[in-house]
Amino acid sequence: MLRRSVGECRVPVEAAAVFVLSHVKAWHAPPQLGLLVATSLARQAHAALSFSASSMDFADAEFSKSSVVRQVWRSQNPGKISDLRLVTEELHPPPHGEIRVVIKAIGLNFADVATCLGLYSAAPKGVYTPGLEFAGIVDAVGEGVDALSVGDRVLGLTRFGAYSSHINIPSKYVRSFPENWSFSEAASFPVQGLTMVYALRELGNVQRGQTVLVHSAAGGCGTFALGICKSLKVHVVATVGSDDKVKHLLEYWGEDFLPPERIIVRGVGAPFKQQLEASLASLRVEGFDCILDAVLGDYFLPAYDKLSRGGRYIVYGASSMMPHGNRPNWLTLAWKYFRRPILDPLKMMGENKNIMAFNLIWMFDKIEKMEQLFQELESYKLPPPFIGHRYPFMQALDALRKFQSGTTKGKVVLEL
Numbered sequence: 055m056l057r058r059s060v061g062e063c064r065v066p067v068e069a070a071a072v073f074v075l076s077h078v079k080a081w082h083a084p085p086q087l088g089l090l091v092a093t094s095l096a097r098q099a100h101a102a103l104s105f106s107a108s109s110m111d112f113a114d115a116e117f118s119k120s121s122v123v124r125q126v127w128r129s130q131n132p133g134k135i136s137d138l139r140l141v142t143e144e145l146h147p148p149p150h151g152e153i154r155v156v157i158k159a160i161g162l163n164f165a166d167v168a169t170c171l172g173l174y175s176a177a178p179k180g181v182y183t184p185g186l187e188f189a190g191i192v193d194a195v196g197e198g199v200d201a202l203s204v205g206d207r208v209l210g211l212t213r214f215g216a217y218s219s220h221i222n223i224p225s226k227y228v229r230s231f232p233e234n235w236s237f238s239e240a241a242s243f244p245v246q247g248l249t250m251v252y253a254l255r256e257l258g259n260v261q262r263g264q265t266v267l268v269h270s271a272a273g274g275c276g277t278f279a280l281g282i283c284k285s286l287k288v289h290v291v292a293t294v295g296s297d298d299k300v301k302h303l304l305e306y307w308g309e310d311f312l313p314p315e316r317i318i319v320r321g322v323g324a325p326f327k328q329q330l331e332a333s334l335a336s337l338r339v340e341g342f343d344c345i346l347d348a349v350l351g352d353y354f355l356p357a358y359d360k361l362s363r364g365g366r367y368i369v370y371g372a373s374s375m376m377p378h379g380n381r382p383n384w385l386t387l388a389w390k391y392f393r394r395p396i397l398d399p400l401k402m403m404g405e406n407k408n409i410m411a412f413n414l415i416w417m418f419d420k421i422e423k424m425e426q427l428f429q430e431l432e433s434y435k436l437p438p439p440f441i442g443h444r445y446p447f448m449q450a451l452d453a454l455r456k457f458q459s460g461t462t463k464g465k466v467v468l469e470l
């Protein structure tokens with residue numbers, strides 16, 4: 055049995071806080087006053103406790119059967135990023151079939167921003183906690199779970215709720231990760247990795263020697279897409295939104311795989327259609343076999359025009375519609391919505407072009423399919439995910455705003 059130390063003193067502080075809070079509640083004090091008193095008393099209680107969490111043992115049966123106090127980012131209603139609040143609450147022991155994970159890192163996704171702004175159709179209505187992926191250490195195992203033990207390092211997928219210090223989750227949604235990966239790297243792996251393997255292989259059926267257009271190539275999904283394409287020996291034309299991302303791409307991938315003439319800064323220097331034509335000419339091909347598009351907007355139709363006959367155009371996001379404020383400007387959004395590209399299926403048939411669209415979140419519960427995608431993704435033996443931006447857990451709002459700005463490279467993570 056693995057014996058590891060927790061390495062921090064949060065448990066006794068929070069246990070004290072819950073004890074005090076429950077008593078403050080009994081006095082019928084206003085909640086803010088209650089919290090203040092509780093925090094202050096908890097600090098004193100903690101100082102008085104000679105108990106050291108570093109001596110705690112994950113193998114302690116009593117510990118794994120008990121509740122913990124967790125911190126979790128929560129909002130009562132999607133609509134504004136600033137409505138997210140850090141809440142302290144009790145988390146019950148994991149029920150049958152579930153494990154509890156002490157979360158060490160959380161991977162951010164564009165969907166988190168869209169969820170907070172109330173623009174994500176797959177998000178829960180009403181009270182929610184953002185977050186689709188995490189990595190951490192198993193610290194309690196519910197009945198009926200045989201394959202995992204306390205102390206195991208796991209990464210996991212969840213339909214929301216990852217912005218938390220601890221999570222209870224069915225064991226089928228977690229898996230191990232390479233020993234030389236950090237928690238942050240592991241938390242950066244599942245969503246964007248699976249999204250790209252699904253897009254490129256399951257839908258795109260991309261083969262060696264083909265040509266693929268990858269939008270937002272310096273971002274989280276983009277980095278996975280390029281990794282998979284490199285592994286498959288597929289030619290890539292990459293687009294980004296700014297010059298500084300070109301420098302990053304050249305340094306990260308090297309010019310052998312991604313020469314400068316195949317990196318497009320969208321909308322700079324020439325109309326997008328001409329930029330695409332120049333890149334295709336450098337490859338001596340007429341069109342793309344596959345296009346990965348999560349930007350849409352003005353870039354859709356020129357790219358569709360350059361799709362080869364029999365080619366596959368995969369739509370999996372609409373980042374050009376992302377508002378940059380604390381809440382959506384509905385007029386701007388409505389304008390973008392009404393200007394969205396619309397295709398005629400009859401014309402598509404005549405052109406022999408395919409369009410596919412998906413949202414991976416609707417497949418989280420298709421365990422066999424997800425397992426197959428995980429195995430394929432792992433088979434590429436990609437380097438650990440590239441992390442461009444790290445934020446402490448307490449600064450989740452700053453991390454979301456940075457992500458929303460569209461200036462990030464690689465993955466954005468929260469660390470605990």
Ligand SMILES: NC(=O)c1ccc[n+]([C@@H]2O[C@H](COP(=O)([O-])OP(=O)(O)OC[C@H]3O[C@@H](n4cnc5c(N)ncnc54)[C@H](OP(=O)(O)O)[C@@H]3O)[C@@H](O)[C@H]2O)c1
Pocket residue numbers: 162163164165245246249269270271272273274275276293294295296299348349370371372373374375376377412413414415457458459460461462463464465
């Ligand atoms: N369908 C699915 O299952 C699924 C799963 C994961 C992600 N996605 C989608 O895939 C896309 C990439 O996701 P990611 O998590 O890897 O994010 P990311 O690419 O790391 O970051 C988003 C990127 O979108 C681009 N962008 C274009 N217009 C923008 C705007 N108006 N505001 C902000 N950013 C803008 C920016 O890159 P450039 O300017 O350099 O292009 C930005 O860096 C997103 O659209 C996301 O919704 C879909």
